[in-house]
Each structure stands twice: as C-alpha cells, then as structure tokens.
Amino acid sequence: MIIKHFFEIVLVLLASTTVFSLDLKLILFQQRRVNQESLKLLNKLQTSSIHLCLPHRKNFLLPQKSLSPQQYQKGHTLAILHEMLQQIFSLFRANISLDGWEENHMEKFLIQLHQQLEYLEALMGLEAEKLSGTLGSDNLRLQVKMYFRRIHDYLENQDYSSCAWAIVRVEINRCLFFVFSLTEKLSKQGTDP
C-alpha cells in the first residue's frame, strides 16, 4: 500500500521538478551569460595595469560560508541571489568613467544583469506565497549588504581611482562565480520548499 503511494509521490515530484526546472534552467542559462559578459569586460583590462594595482588589493571577505546553501530553503537562495545581483547592478551603473569600448560592453553587461533580475523577480513573485521564515532571509540579505558596504567604502577611500575599480571588478568576478554556483544549486533544489 505504502509502496503504491510511494511511486505516485515520486512521479508527482519528478513531474513538478521538470515543469519548474524550465524556469530555473532559464535563470541558469542567463546567469552564464552574465558571467561571460563580466569576464569579457575583465579580460580587456591591460595586464600592465593589473601589475600596477597589485599593492591596492584588499580582502573584502565575501561571506561564502555563511551564504552557502547547505540546508537552506529555496526562498533563501533566491533572496541571496536577488540581493547580490541587485547590488552588482547598482555598483556598476554608477561607473561612468569608461572609454567608448568599455562603455559599450558595460552596457551589455548591465542589460544581461537586468534581464536576470527581471526573471528572478518573476520567480520570486511566483514564490511569494510559499516563502516562509522571513527572519532567516533578512539576515542573509544583511550579510550581502555588509559585503557590498565594504566594497563601496573601499572605492570611496581610494577616491574611485582606476586601480580601485580594477580591484573591484576582479572581486565582482569572484562574486559572480559564487552567484553562479548558487544558481546551480538553486536549479538542483528544484521544488524543495
């Protein structure tokens, strides 16, 4: 009797994961694009300028451990993803001092990022009723905010110099890799509540 129901339950779960995973696959695909674009931007930085900027390096303490979704609910992962992408978006929209080529690619990067944000927000809208445990995700968002506060403070202290921006861009790349691993975990989590 239990076995009979067990199979039904398994079938239902499998079916729902495939249906929902289509949306998540899209987000994953888009995140890959975002990361690619960011890498392109970064690779164009001259190696000589990177050497010059080495002494300005700083550890921004990306909170990887505390934000890694081990036993997290899916809603929390979405919240972290959304907050990180939003912060990256607002960090780079202010970066006006770019030459023609870079501005073009920065625009492309922002476009991709924005598309990803829209898809995430649509997904969060769908999940709004299912989201529970607001306290948990608030705390996680605060941690992300603190991390970006450190980045903003660093930029301000360095007077937004080109070296400071180069260091920040490298950091954002690290951040995007982390975001990508979160996106992968999210698409694997599927319909876990």
Added chain:
Amino acid sequence: MMVTLLGATTLVLVILAPWVLSAAADGKNLKSPQKVEVDIIDDTFILTWNRSDESVGNVTFSFDYQRPGMDNWIKLPGCQNITSTKCNFSSLKLNIYEEIKLRIRAEKENTSSWYEVDSFTPFRKAQIGPPEVHLEAEDKAIVIHISPPGTKDSVMWALDGLSFTYSLVIWKNSSSVEERIENIYSRHKIYKLSPETTYCLKVKAALLTSRKIGVYSPVHCIKTTVENELPPPENIEVIVQNQNYVLKWDYTYANVTFQVQWLHAFLKRNPGNHLYKWKQIPDCENVKTTQCVFPQNIFQKGIYLLRVQASDGNNTSFWSEEIKFDTEIQASLLPPVFNVRSLSDSLRISIGAPKRSENKPVIQDYPLIYEILFWENTSKAERKIIEKKTDATIPNLKPLTVYCVKARAHSMDEKLNKSSVFSDVVCEETKSGNTSKIWLIIGIFTVLLALPFVIYAVKVLLRCINYVFFPSLKPSSNIDEYFSEQPLKNLLLLTSEEQIEKCFIIENISTIAIVEEINQTDEDHKKYSSQTSQDSGNYSNEDESENKTSEELQQDFI
C-alpha cells in the same frame, strides 16, 4: 566577657544598619528610565523615553552605546545630559547593518544605575520616509519623476537606491474616487486621463525585499493641458518576420509621419544615469505608414522600451504608451519543427528547435508551451493538446487512419502573451492495430522461450568462470566418506612416485572379494568403504594404504 562584647557589637550593628541603609538609599533613589523607544526614519535616529519618577525634577539623562564584540561603552553623541525625554543621535557614523546596544541612566547629584536597551540593527528598525515627487503634465497623461527617500548621500539607503519601488494613489480634485497604482519605478507615466482636469496624487516608497513600506509623501496636484490636435499612436505591437522586427500601431488620422524611439528597460530603475536618453530608430524615422520594419541586429539581447510619435509638419503628438519588448521572447517564437512517428493507436510527436532561414538551430532557452492540433484527414473536427515537454503522444487514435498535425509555441509566462504562428501541417497514417498486437504477442513469446536458454547460458558461463578463476582447492567432500582414516587421506592428496609403483602389485585374493562387493551395491559407498576397511584390516598396517589405492584402481577398470 567575650560573649557580652560580641552581643553588644551585634546590637550596635543591628541598630545602625537600617540608618546606614537609608542613608545609602537616599543617594540611590534615582531610577533609570525603563522604557526607551528607538525611531529611525531615513537617516534620523531619535530616542524617546519616559521619566521613571515624575516628582523628581532637574534630572538629566545620558546614553552610551556599544558595538558588537567590544567590551567598552562609548558616550553617545547628541544624547548626553538631556533634560527632556527625547534626543537625536543622527551624527554618529554607524555601521547600519550591525547590531548596536544602548544604555541609559538618570543623573542628578548622584547617578542611577544603567539600564540596557534591547539591542537592535539600525537598518532593520529603519522606516522609509516620504519620497520627493515632481510632475509634468500632458493632455491625457501625467509624467511622474520620483526621487528616492533620504538625501543624496543618505547612509541608510545607500545600497538600496535602485531597489525602491513606489506606489501611488491618484484622484481627480473634484471627485473622491481614488485609483491605486502599485509597483512602479522612479519614472512613470499615467495614461488615459482627461484633458484640462486637476489631478492630485501622493506617493510612497517600499523596499519589498526587506518588507518595508514607507509613509506617503505630501499631496501634489497638477492640471492636465488642453487636448492636443494630434493624438498619440495606440496599440503598438512588435512581431518578428524573417530577420526583421515589424512594429505596428494604430492611428486614426492620415497624412502624418511617425518616428520611433527606444530605451534600455533597465534605465527605468535608474533614471539618474546619463545614459537615460531615448534614441531614434533610423529605419523608422518619418515613416508614412502605421508600421515600420527594422533589422533584428539593431538590438542586442535584452529588454527594451519603444514609443511612437506622430507629426503632421506643424504639430506633433505626445508620445504613445511605452511598450516593453524582450528580444529573447520575440525572437524565439518561431513555429516549432516536429516529426511524427506513427504507432497503431497513437502518434508520437517529437518537437525540435525551429530553424532560422540560414538553417542554424535556435537555442530555445526560453520556456515554452506547445499547442498541438490534430484532426482526421477526412473530417474537419480538430482536437487540441497542450504539451510542456518536447515529446508528446496523441493517444486513442483509430488505426489505419490518416491524421494531420500542426503545432505552435506559446511563451510559458502568460503575462507576455506571446505565441508563434502555426507550423506546417504534417499528415501521417496510423499503423494497423492487429499487426502491432501480433508483433507484441510474438515478441513476448520469443522472450519467454529464450529465457531458459539465457539462464542456462549464464549458468554455464558462471561455472566456467568459477572453474577458471576460482578453482576449488579443497578435495570434494566424498573423499571423507571413502577414507575415514587420516594417513590414507594424506596419501591420496600427496601422491608420490613410490606409491604409484607399489600400486601395481596386486594380490589375487583381494580382487575377487572386491568384485563381488561392487556388484552388490554401487550406490552405497559408505557400506563399501567400511567393508574395504575391514579387508584392509587383514593386511599389515604399512600395506594398508597401498592396497586401498590398488582397490581404487580396480574399481576404475571394472
């Protein structure tokens, strides 16, 4: 003597004790306030509390604060020696995402003890203040510019400037009918209003992700202008055709030219950016028809906004409503390509990626739903299946009938409401039911027949493998029955040449006896062995083993 002295001192102490205590109490009768409230609106931090003892006058209050992980308390600037019950410590540069602890005490001539206020995180406690609103009037629309709450260098919302969403309430000055508009960005346009009417509105900001909703701004009123001679174009839509986008709209008047502008959609979230400029689409400048065609490669992958304006030389209309246009959704809705496989009572349809004109498959990374229509070739009755995956089966069909199938794709997101056109029709005949059933029965029978052979083959194979790779080193258990005596067993297992030689010496007497015994009982090995052991008892011990082996050999010959 000692006892009396002791008694006297205790008596003195007892008498003096309450007096001492009361003296101390006089100094400590100041109580610290117990109820302290923290109010944070944007960047303003305000503390309010109640006096613990109304009768005592001339009391001042002071605050200390402590950051997490620190042991020392620091004086809170702006809240030292306050005579009233309210103070403002906005000047302190805090990390607003960190928890902070406060404590308060009352002071007069003496100081009360410290009372610790519950710790809090400033960002969590903060409330959103009213946003700034700026209005522009058109004839049938109002353009709203909203600035985020707080000042430009606000610390509280420094990282959330782009995350604000706004909602507003609008009403006609004359009536009290209110309309609510939720979830708008900093630049918004309200359409379908009446000309020459005064409208009033108020706006509030929200940070939905932090579950904060702010307070309403003060009411702003504006009067719409006189109706413009030329109305703006309406019902704009974008469709894909070959390698181009076709933009279509409706317009009631003739003899006008149009122009089209576009904008990155993300700039709506961030209007302060210098990139916030509407740009022209060159192919659509001064077109005379209510449509214009432009190549797809003008727009990179992304989300854009489009607007159209009409002009007749002297006058220009206001801009039309802005439509949202996601290249991913527009582009990928080509009709699906599929192939049909026929079974006896169903058709299996597998949908593949549609091909663009140069035969490169399109990556369907946007989630789609497929609508499959099918009908019998002879009738017109169409039936529909909606399928989310790229493999579908149409069941319950009649065998040996020709069915025709066509399909189209829809975007899964209903809000976008995008569909492709129908694909080409593919007709396929279902197979005959009987043949398939016969094949099925034959198939089952062959499997059943083959099964024992397969099992046998596997058994042989396993035996082979066991023989080759895992030879049994133990002698078979039958040996125990033949030879219960140890030295005999050892001899059998350890053959030596000497023994073999001796084997050929045969005693005539014993052979006859053995032959008889064999004829009697073939199967009863146990009985036989006991008899042979009896026989061997006739011989000397040394020869026992030899004779045993010779008997064995005799056995074989017989």
